Amino acid sequence: MASAAEQLAANLNFGALAKATELKQRIWFTLGALLVYRLGTYIPLPGINPQAVADMFQQQSSGILGMFNMFAGGAVERMAIFALNIMPYISASIIVQLLTAVSPHLEQLKKEGEQGRKTLNQYTRYGTVFLAALQAYGIAVGLEGAGSVVNDPGMFFRFTTVVTLTGGTVFLMWLGEQITQRGVGNGISLIIFAGIVAGLPSAIAGMLELGRQGAMSTGIILAIFVMAVGVIAFIVFVERAQRRLLIQYPKRQVGNRMFQGDSSHLPLKLNTAGVIPPIFASSLLLLPITVANFSSGEGPAWLTTVTALLGHGQPLYMLFYALGIIFFAFFYTAVVFNPADTADNLKKHGGFIPGIRPGERTAQYIDYVLTRITVIGAIYLTLVCLLPEFLVTAWNVPFYFGGTSLLIVVSVTMDTVSQVQGHLLAHQYEGLVKKSRLRGGRRNR
Numbered sequence: 224m225a226s227a228a229e230q231l232a233a234n235l236n237f238g239a240l241a242k243a244t245e246l247k248q249r250i251w252f253t254l255g256a257l258l259v260y261r262l263g264t265y266i267p268l269p270g271i272n273p274q275a276v277a278d279m280f281q282q283q284s285s286g287i288l289g290m291f292n293m294f295a296g297g298a299v300e301r302m303a304i305f306a307l308n309i310m311p312y313i314s315a316s317i318i319v320q321l322l323t324a325v326s327p328h329l330e331q332l333k334k335e336g337e338q339g340r341k342t343l344n345q346y347t348r349y350g351t352v353f354l355a356a357l358q359a360y361g362i363a364v365g366l367e368g369a370g371s372v373v374n375d376p377g378m379f380f381r382f383t384t385v386v387t388l389t390g391g392t393v394f395l396m397w398l399g400e401q402i403t404q405r406g407v408g409n410g411i412s413l414i415i416f417a418g419i420v421a422g423l424p425s426a427i428a429g430m431l432e433l434g435r436q437g438a439m440s441t442g443i444i445l446a447i448f449v450m451a452v453g454v455i456a457f458i459v460f461v462e463r464a465q466r467r468l469l470i471q472y473p474k475r476q477v478g479n480r481m482f483q484g485d486s487s488h489l490p491l492k493l494n495t496a497g498v499i500p501p502i503f504a505s506s507l508l509l510l511p512i513t514v515a516n517f518s519s520g521e522g523p524a525w526l527t528t529v530t531a532l533l534g535h536g537q538p539l540y541m542l543f544y545a546l547g548i549i550f551f552a553f554f555y556t557a558v559v560f561n562p563a564d565t566a567d568n569l570k571k572h573g574g575f576i577p578g579i580r581p582g583e584r585t586a587q588y589i590d591y592v593l594t595r596i597t598v599i600g601a602i603y604l605t606l607v608c609l610l611p612e613f614l615v616t617a618w619n620v621p622f623y624f625g626g627t628s629l630l631i632v633v634s635v636t637m638d639t640v641s642q643v644q645g646h647l648l649a650h651q652y653e654g655l656v657k658k659s660r661l662r663g664g665r666r667n668r
Contacts, residue, residue: 246407246646253406256398257417263305263394264298264418268387270380275372276302293628294505296418304391306362307355309414312396313506315350317551319343320558351396352389359388407646408639412498416635419628451629454607458633461603464493466596468589470574487574489565491593494600496555498634501608501627503555504547508540545605552601553594562589604630 267273280292280300292299295308323329323343332339363384367376395414402410430447433439467488532539566586575581579588608627 246643249405249407249646250643253402253408253413256402256406256410257413260305260395260398260414260417261296261421263391264296264303264421265301266304268302268304268306269383270374271302271366272372272374273301275370276300276366279369279372293422294415294418296421298418302366304387305395307358307388307392308418309392309395309399309411310506311355311358311392312347312351312399312411313502314354315347317503317507318350319347320554323558324554348393348396352393355389355392356385359385362388407642408635412631412635413639415502415631419632454610454629455633458607458630459637461493461600462497462634462637465490466493466592467491468576468592470569471577472572472574489569489576489589491560491589491596492600493596494552494603495560495593495597496552496600496604497638498631499555500548500551500601500604501630503551504544504608505627507547508543541609545609548605548608549601552604553597556593556597556600560593562586562593565589 267276277300291308291310294310295306298305298308319329323333329343329346332342335342360381363381366372366384367380373380396411399410399414402408402413406413430439430444434441434444467490470487470489472485472487563586566582566589569575569585570581576585576588579585607630
């Protein structure tokens with residue numbers, strides 16, 4: 224860990240950061256956008272009793288609703304305008320990507336490049352609005368049936384709730400896209416990251432308060448902190464792990480010059496899918512029971528049973544969560560990395576893997592290696608993300624100290640730091656180019 228920190232400090236040139244005006248503007252824009260998001264998590268829905276909502280949430284915070292609240296940065300607990308957070312957008316993205324694998328029309332759009340990607344993004348936005356409106360209406364109905372939560376139940380309250388929550392999700396979707404384009408890092412991931420990090424201080428204070436009251440021993444608290452540090456180190460190690468395939472380039476002649484053969488590596492990350500599988504799996508598990516958690520037991524009997532079986536620590540929930548992570552680890556890897564395209568590009572540039580025939584055999588070999596390392600990556604994600612379930616069941620530990628939250632925080636931090644380093648490197652190259660042009664101009668004079 225010490226060497227990694229020293230390397231990070233060496234890579235981040237703070238002098239270059241001070242001179243990189245565009246990068247500073249991007250960082251300030253990102254911080255401002257996240258501040259707007261945090262302010263929105265404190266604006267309650269119109270027509271509700273905030274205290275009654277808080278009391279109702281305390282009765283159900285240990286279930287899956289608690290994890291939803293963690294992703295939403297506490298907006299569910301306060302029933303704020305951003306209570307749905309970005310989860311409908313993630314669910315819509317899952318549906319569109321699944322349909323892309325089975326629909327020839329969507330598959331053709333995916334192959335059309337930038338224009339096709341824009342069309343798919345538009346379909347995702349339409350799906351986000353539909354899912355957000357559906358979930359918002361279910362929440363409005365559930366709140367009306369929860370006793371004294373709603374001041375004036377009726378169609379007007381349902382309409383305003385649907386419009387407010389759907390508008391909040393659409394605004395966050397737009398805000399995430401703006402952060403991605405004009406800021407630093409992936410906007411959607413940073414919004415979830417900000418929600419988790421915002422709850423860390425209160426989670427630490429709550430756990431220390433349990434220790435002060437004697438509900439949790441000092442040894443257990445220390446063990447949790449040590450385990451959190453160990454999980455962070457393990458996540459950093461695995462996220463940086465790569466399987467490098469040797470690529471050989473033959474000798475080639477350009478004009479009258481002969482260039483020697485060269486070799487390089489094709490890096491395959493151990494966890495190609497990143498943090499997407501647990502977010503997708505959580506989103507799908509949250510979607511069908513959002514209404515059930517707000518119905519206070521007044522819903523259908525089968526819905527109450529499903530909610531109980533999908534509670535934290537329950538075998539059925541852990542099974543579905545693990546299967547969802549494994550499925551999306553393979554699915555998303557197949558979406559973001561195409562062995563056939565990689566093999567074709569290598570063949571066009573004359574590269575080959577020693578001992579493997581270029582073309583189809585190379586694609587098969589890359590797919591074989593990618594499948595094997597994805598198995599390891601899926602097992603790693605499953606182990607890390609199931610850790611909070613055991614903690615919640617055994618010691619009633621807050622979700623913030625579980626593997627899912629730590630995985631998201633560490634992965635998003637690493638990705639954002641990498642992008643900052645990329646901007647700094649580009650700025651340094653631009654400075655060198657300008658200096659060379661100035662020197663060339665002076666010599667010509």
